[in-house]
Amino acid sequence: MGEAALVAYQAYQQTMRQFLALQEQVMKQFLSSTQPNQILPSGNVTVAPQHSFSNGKHNGNGAAPTTRYQAQPGNEIGEVLPPPAPEAPSVPPSPPASPAPEALLPDRASLTQTLLQLVSDRTGYPMEMLGLDQDIEAELGIDSIKRVEIFGALLKILPENLSARVQERIESFTEVKTLSGIVEQLLQSLRSSAPSASPNTANREEDRLGKSPDGVETIPRYVMQARTEPLPSRESIALTGLFLITEDQLSVAPYVAQALQQGGASTAIIASSVLLEPEKIAREIAELRQKYGSVSGIVHLAPLAVAPTLEKLSDWRKYTQIQSKSLFQMLQLCAEELQQAGQQQKSRVLAASLLGGYFGRDGCYGSGLPTGGSCNGLLKALAIEWSNVCAKAIDFDNSLSPADMAQQIIDELLCVGGRLEVGYSQGKRQIFDTVAAPLKTGVVQIEPNADWIVLLTGGARGITAEIANQLVIPGMTMVVVGRSPEPTQEPSEFNGIEDIAALRRVLLDRAKVQGLSATPVQIENKVQELLRDRSIRRNLENLKTAGARVEYWSVDVRSDREFGGLIDDIYSRYGRLDAVIHGAGIIEDKLIVNKSAASFDRVFDTKVDSTFILSRHLRPESLKLLVLFGSVAGRYGNRGQSDYAAANEVINRLAWQMDELWSNTRVVTINWGPWDTTGMASEEVKRQLKNQGIIPINLQAGCQFFVDELRYGRKGETEIVAGEGLWANYEQRS
Template sequence: MLELSMSLDEDLGIDSIKRVEILSTLQEKMPEAPAIKPDDLSSLHTLQQIVDFLDANLAPTATTSAPTPQAAPTSNEAVCLSGVSEVLLEVIAEKTGYPTEMLELSMSLDEDLGIDSIKRVEILSSLQEKMPEAPPIKPDDLSSLQTLQQIVDFLEKNGPFVTAPSQQLIDADSVMALHSSVESQDIPFDFELDRHILATTPLDESSQSPLTLPHGQTLIIADDGTNLPEQLAQSLSSHQLNAIVLGPHDELPDAETVCGLILTLPDSADTQQVIDAFTLMQQLGPALKQAVAQHGTALLACITRLDGQLGLGGRAVAAPITASLAGMIKTASHEWPQVTCRVIDIDESVTADRLANQLLQTGPLEVGITADNTVQTQLIAESLDNKLSEKLPLKDEDTVIVTGGARGVTAEVATAIARIYKCRLLLVGRSPIPESEPSWLRPVSREADIKKAIIANATTRLMPRDVQVRYEKVIANRQIVETLGRIEQAGGKATYASADVRNAKMIEEILDAARTRGPVAGIVHGAGVLADRHIEDKTTEQFDMVFGTKVEGFANLMRAADRDELKVIINFSSSTGRFGRKGQIDYAAANDTLNKLAQQQKSLRPNCRVLSINWGPWDGGMVNADLKKLFAAEGIQVIPLTDGANYLAREIDTPVQGPVEIVILGKGSDLSLNMQDVTNTEKPTAPKTPSLPLAFDRVVSLTQLPVLTDHVMNGKAVLPAALMIEYLGHAAIAENPGMSMIGMTDFSVFKGIILNAQDDLTLHVHAAIADHMDGDIETAVAEIRSGENGKTLHARATVLLGQASNAPDASDLPRPQMPYPIANDKIYTTPGLLFHGQQLHAIAGVDACDDMGIIGRLNSAPSPSQWINKPSRTTWLTDPLLVDGVFQLMILWTQHQFEQPSLPTKIDRYEQYVDRMPSSGVTCICRITKQTAHQVTCNVELLDNFGSLLAQITGYHCVVDASLRDAFLDNQLGQKVQA
């Protein structure tokens, strides 16, 4: 899910503290990478920018070699561009909790990922550790690095990283001699997936609730060149709205008066007109959100002209291009959830009054209306067996065109088709066609050996960048050859062509060449690109690239195959087109358009099996076991490559009158989280994997937690990590009655909980049923989330449950000895040293502080009722003041050592040996175990007055950053600070 284009802030919600932590981890994993200094952070806004920065400043060494394309770089390997991207995405995922598959290089650090300046430092510091040879990112660099892609670009420009090669028609027979033969594989024809058919069901309009827009406010209707917008404006005006029709060259009305936008398109709209509709929506987005803030409601809708039944009525689809608007509106429903979003499909019988009445209802999101019927979408679970018919639709002389290249998912699909149908496969991709390898290159296969051979046989001196480019060309060559070989081994005939699907002339030439070998009988359109950005940040160039590759590419294929008697047409659509997805408005628009273009082709080619498969995520190289667990917790199962490819080969053999739009997800996925009505026509064959059970909700506000008035940074109240630990512990024992919390492992803060003076936020605290660990200890994963469907992850830990064990002896390791230079009574009064108010004055005194660590005496917390209004418990599970005192002592240590503050990010393990911590305070010893420019790790002991061990922390991690100084100084609640 992670991509280098993703923004740390907007896409990933990575604040400045988490950013420092991520960069510090990168430094560890890439010790040869350059140090990223605090001054570099402001320009690194996306994962790509981080990669680029490291790339640009990475110094080559004589003894290093680049990683293989599928392996993460190790400490003794120089990092190629793909390696930098992988490491950056890995660090972002680790520090924010986002699945890697969600991340894209186009994402903005601020807006898409929510990564503030502190989190940025943390991320860059981790990058520095993992890539010590990468260039340092200076403060002056940070302001220009807004996206992940820019970080990668920055590193590339200043270091020896490289980009990929460039781009006609070659048969497998011609390339098999280019490399060693491909071994035959006996792959069973089987698959286990969740298959849902898109259909409609009647909607009882009396069950809908009216949408009340503010009287006299402006409701904009985009002009589509027909009479409908004017007629609709008149009908809506009768509802006391100022409904106006806006032409393509008209000036926008005053934003403060706007309460709604209704998008339309001409039936024969082109890509530019779709982009114009997106631009209008983008321009008016702030006005719609402002209308919600002022009046409590706003409307964003579109009118599509398919058939009045969302293209599912079984008759010709009138204007499939208008479905692009539906994809946009569905994405807006995720990005702007406060705005009422509607998709209304009509046929020619619908009057303006009937349309107006339906627009002024609150839902469902997608509705189709005719003169006398109203429908909504539903998904019907329908399995498919693996039994093929006796008379297969494709013959061995048939050619199937497959766009999307000769690598990855489309390559797997092409191989499966060859295995079943023994036909010809012509794969079209943007990579250049394979070239014959010289004799000196053929015997070597390891990356290091390939690069040595390239250098040894070069006629001129090569720079590391040149070597990398040539190496990547070799690998691309071999992967294409391997795919063609696999297709031949599977029983098919394989050809590869290099072309851009948006180039109509190239596509025509390729199909002309294909016809000389046999009839063109099938099209599988799998080409696609991504450029994920929030609506506000999406450029028209990005939209054009993503939308055009899918839609114009399909149009070119259909135009070129107009005289061919096609037996099968398959569009690789996406669940993003069906449900919408944050950051993918262009991709949703393109895929929903593909869905309806496929419906149109079904009516034009009644003897052709037409499919538009709305795929969920595939099980690729970036989806590891941990990500699968995370997807499963969110109700999503990935599609195994072999299962997905076998399924599609089987679907080709279903009747031509079968359904067109089909949603395919990994087995056991939960569609309810995608806000769709799902009707199951069969009993599930396997139980669905649930998300963590909800233990309780907690409203966080200054009224509910008065203690927050003494925990303020940057003029905003911040929920202490120590209280997060309490909440996670509460959740675990709530879901596991009779058990006691004795500790915690892997506590991580992914996104801080930050409030303005008047804010409140509902936290959803989840915990699992305990699993047995060893001995008498059981474990339960717990999480703190917020937002719709708990989409924002704030913290996670594994809670240890059982009976408190006997405490080990306190460590006899050397202790810090040097006196602390600041008097105890000045600790909380020295500006910028700490930010904590009176209720959180945890440190009673500092006894010693030096390179080894720090020793201090800590005060115990008062009863929960003094911090929390109507607490759920009368006693603490830990002691949040003592825990926060550990954090405060470490702030003093980093201030003393680095002259920079710090904040907690992670605790590897916390163990408590008493049921309740003493009320008389404790002695705390922090011993430093590791330190870098932006991250410090220590072990902690909490001792009673007799020196006995009460609790200990193994692996406390904090992020260090000079920019925290200003945040510490601004420790009084502001009145109008933006959240």
């Protein structure tokens, strides 16, 4: 450590000691005035998950880098869950928290040091490699999720009153490009006047919803059930400002426009030809804004269109642009205005689809395209990211006239609340509940056997590889698809090195010897490549060892030529396909405002285009089973996953349609909760979800769930949720 850094670190330690002394004082005062059994959990009282996260798992790289501040007494008590069941021993109410002492403000040097240490801990790179003016994302490899993780750790280190000041301005940090910029912003936030004495809301949420983080042994299984519920009568708010309405084929848009104008809003109908091209959408919105002022609502009616027969991927893509992606693009363009209008409860985003009034469920897949279903997922993610914007996804059947449809749309627009996901079937308003549906394990429905030909996309890695390993029977043919080229032998210099830090060191040393200056991102990419190749090699080898005939194909599932071509080739070589497990998928989490169109496309197309290709190339006469891997992020929305949520909802809708049309095949989407020790869910995502009461899926239990679903699940059970979470809360929140 250099001398300047040492001085800075000592200053930081000194500040820390002062903070700790103050905290200790408060804690002592508190303990001396409280009975111990009032604050310590005992008996059946459940402890919130953050205990186990802070035991090293969440921090990933071991112990916290600096002395961690004691939590305020109020928080400590908050970690005890309020017992939900009446028979559970009650926890006495928290004593009033002692007022937090005004902590000393850390200086620039100590803050810089702390931040560098946190970044170093979370990226695994030594502090001296981390340039304060390097681009956080492009050069340091810190994505938005890791950024949140670092801020989370920082907020925990800071005393509560300082942490609350930073928390209040947390959104302002998302745009900052360098670590020095973050330090600057932090100093500004810390110097700002103290906020109203509200404790850290994130912690409160954790406290309220925290559950035992242990993996569940039997994964709960749920299905969606419709229930009639009239629109709640609420005082309606006059809607003003500019409402953008997208053109539909049923001519509902003019009626909606007329009604909104009568209520005092300005309206503009955006033509489908404009929706087809993002640049045109941007131009048109800019012109409309000039003419009518800022946008306070979007009514996306484009999915109200009778589905044409689509054979070509290029045609399908036109519809994903018009019906799905254009909504995302409009939201991005109007983000600021919509959120501003939301402050007066005047902001609305509504999307309508034509999937039978039940979003394609239960044999009523309607006459619209499944792409219309994307809005349901997208808006659920939006509702989490922009909590003051009222979002609704409304599905219709063909029973209503355009004028009546418009009336229902206006009624829903005027009413804040009453669920985000609503269907109108025969004019009756439906809402959807997640209800427990344990498998009936009596009669085997499908029995895999040795002569099966199975296609597994994404099957060389992650959860699909684990499931393949559980499914394999000697003699089975397993055609495995991934993006990566089939790995060759690992270079000997990496052989036997399991520890990631050691791998990084070898790569850094190699770069030094070669006189190359490598950024953390370059090294990290290489590490990930090595780990990915190892995992593919190991998983394919396992299947072979288990007696399967294994083929690995490096194919992009978004390409009709590559993926469709492979499916056709399987039919020509083997004459049939017995089961398909479609696990290929990616995530690139970013808030709606920060997500690039290219990233949205990558995430969305990987699931949506590939499922369309499957629907066109599979031959249902011989296919027994098609399993699509969806996610609770689609069903319930998730912060930073608007694209992923939208995509997962489309595949749910496609699954219903295929299951209905293919009488010999069971088609099912398993909407998985996060898996614990394998797959794409990062530690930070799992932490966030755990805080919302979502329990990660234990690996063995997840594999068993799949095998049971395959054997005992019935045709017609098409949209399954797998995993434990407070799903009803999500639905009511919507």
